[in-house]
Amino acid sequence: MRLLRTRVVIVGAGPAGLVLAHLLRLEGIDSIVLELRDREYVERRVRAGLLEQSTADLLRTTGVGARLDREGQVHEGFELRFGGERHRISTAELCGRSVCVYGQQEVVKDLIRARLEAEAPLHFGVDDIVLDGLTGDAPTVSCTLDGVRTTIRADFVAGCDGFHGVARRSVPRSELSVFEKTYPFAWLGILAAAPPAGEELIYGVHDHGFALHSMRSSQISRLYLQVDPDERLEAWPDDRVWAELNDRLCQGRGKLNEGPVLERSITAMRGFVAEPMQYGRLFLAGDAAHIVPPTAAKGLNLAVADARILAEALASWYTTGNRESLDHYSRTSLRGVWQAQEFSAWMTWLLHRYPGDGPFESRLRRARLRQLVDSEAFATSFAEHYAGVSREFARTAAGDGGR
Ligand code: RFL
Numbered sequence: 001m002r003l004l005r006t007r008v009v010i011v012g013a014g015p016a017g018l019v020l021a022h023l024l025r026l027e028g029i030d031s032i033v034l035e036l037r038d039r040e041y042v043e044r045r046v047r048a049g050l051l052e053q054s055t056a057d058l059l060r061t062t063g064v065g066a067r068l069d070r071e072g073q074v075h076e077g078f079e080l081r082f083g084g085e086r087h088r089i090s091t092a093e094l095c096g097r098s099v100c101v102y103g104q105q106e107v108v109k110d111l112i113r114a115r116l117e118a119e120a121p122l123h124f125g126v127d128d129i130v131l132d133g134l135t136g137d138a139p140t141v142s143c144t145l146d147g148v149r150t151t152i153r154a155d156f157v158a159g160c161d162g163f164h165g166v167a168r169r170s171v172p173r174s175e176l177s178v179f180e181k182t183y184p185f186a187w188l189g190i191l192a193a194a195p196p197a198g199e200e201l202i203y204g205v206h207d208h209g210f211a212l213h214s215m216r217s218s219q220i221s222r223l224y225l226q227v228d229p230d231e232r233l234e235a236w237p238d239d240r241v242w243a244e245l246n247d248r249l250c251q252g253r254g255k256l257n258e259g260p261v262l263e264r265s266i267t268a269m270r271g272f273v274a275e276p277m278q279y280g281r282l283f284l285a286g287d288a289a290h291i292v293p294p295t296a297a298k299g300l301n302l303a304v305a306d307a308r309i310l311a312e313a314l315a316s317w318y319t320t321g322n323r324e325s326l327d328h329y330s331r332t333s334l335r336g337v338w339q340a341q342e343f344s345a346w347m348t349w350l351l352h353r354y355p356g357d358g359p360f361e362s363r364l365r366r367a368r369l370r371q372l373v374d375s376e377a378f379a380t381s382f383a384e385h386y387a388g389v390s391r392e393f394a395r396t397a398a399g400d401g402g403r
């Protein structure tokens with residue numbers, strides 16, 4: 001049995017855990033990161049791809065943005081297609097913000113490399129983590145490291161281990177309120193070796209359901225289709241996927257560039273929030289505390305926002321001994337989380353076809369889409385949410401002591 005000591009144990013090396021570890025290191029605060037999977041698995045997991053400008057800027061200003069600057073694509077707007085019409089929404093013109101297309105696994109690779117180059121502790125393949133003493137002053141995390149049973153004593157534990165992790169499950173049920181919504185459809189996503197059809201993302205609204213054309217590079221497209229929640233991948237051979245994508249995205253004009261499908265998956269659509277995001281000395285961050293449906297691309301950005309808020313609060317605690325920011329962590333994060341939850345639910349409603357929808361609902365939706373393309377005030381509000389500006393307002397308000 002080995003005993004280690006650190007200031008913060010971080011469970012999970014996804015975006016939340018790695019950004020937190022990175023920011024703490026820059027503040028001179030020691031941490032140990034423990035990850036269930038091996039490095040290759042974590043670096044290959046295909047997921048998000050849209051970074052809000054503030055997420056990209058955080059990576060740049062903290063020294064892990066060099067490859068993002070070379071390979072990421074800055075998008076100043078996107079295209080919206082419905083009823084055969086094509087409209088461009090310029091977030092840059094409407095709210096002065098852009099977004100950046102850069103794969104989540106690339107962000108993860110950059111952060112892992114930075115951590116290992118700094119020779120800071122990051123352990124992969126750790127699968128038997130037990131959290132203890134969370135309500136006392138010296139919580140512990142026990143696990144097997146390099147074959148040796150190890151107990152790590154810390155000041156704080158950060159639960160950054162995603163929706164299925166161990167951290168949230170270590171909190172007694174009576175101490176958490178859980179808010180949950182299951183959407184009545186799923187997304188089938190493919191990664192294809194095909195040049196994107198255009199320079200910007202295309203959101204397609206169609207009688208068959210929603211479709212999205214995103215990308216990862218000039219040669220790789222990322223595409224999504226709304227499907228039934230219990231849909232199986234076997235029911236969707238490549239020909240069917242491309243035919244449906246062409247119908248829903250091109251709507252009778254032109255054709256997508258097709259190519260070999262490199263990866264395919266079906267993702268359930270869920271909203272989930274666990275409150276508060278703190279239990280004693282355990283702080284939850286990212287998907288461990290909340291999930292949004294992927295429509296508005298908020299999950300990764302929320303994970304990074306949590307990591308930033310938590311890192312600042314811990315830095316304040318270590319430099320001044322003041323607990324106030326830590327005590328406000330949950331409230332500050334949750335403000336932004338509910339902003340994102342609301343916008344994601346709304347954007348999901350706007351773009352998807354719901355079971356049981358009839359002509360009335362589809363005309364309501366069409367009226368809203370028209371507002372989005374005809375009213376600058378409405379479009380500006382949409383752009384602020386899409387680009388993440390409204391969450392920054394919410395965070396500032398919470399940080400100022402608002403309720
Ligand atoms: P992650 O990425 O799930 O990382 C958690 C890490 O913890 C590890 N782990 C454990 N480690 C130790 N012990 C245990 N017991 C553990 N259990 C788990 C896991 O192996 C993993 O490495 O959570 P994090 O860091 O909170 O990051 C959240 C994001 O990954 C997630 O919100 C986004 O991917 C969501 N999302 C999107 N977000 C965006 O901001 N923009 C997008 O464009 C976007 N598109 C998407 C998405 C998610 C999708 N799927 C597949 C869910 C598109 C899709 C299809």
Ligand code: PHB
Pocket residue numbers: 047048049050201212214215222294295296297
């Ligand atoms: C993605 O590229 O994975 C992506 C982009 C925009 C979204 C959702 C997902 O709204």
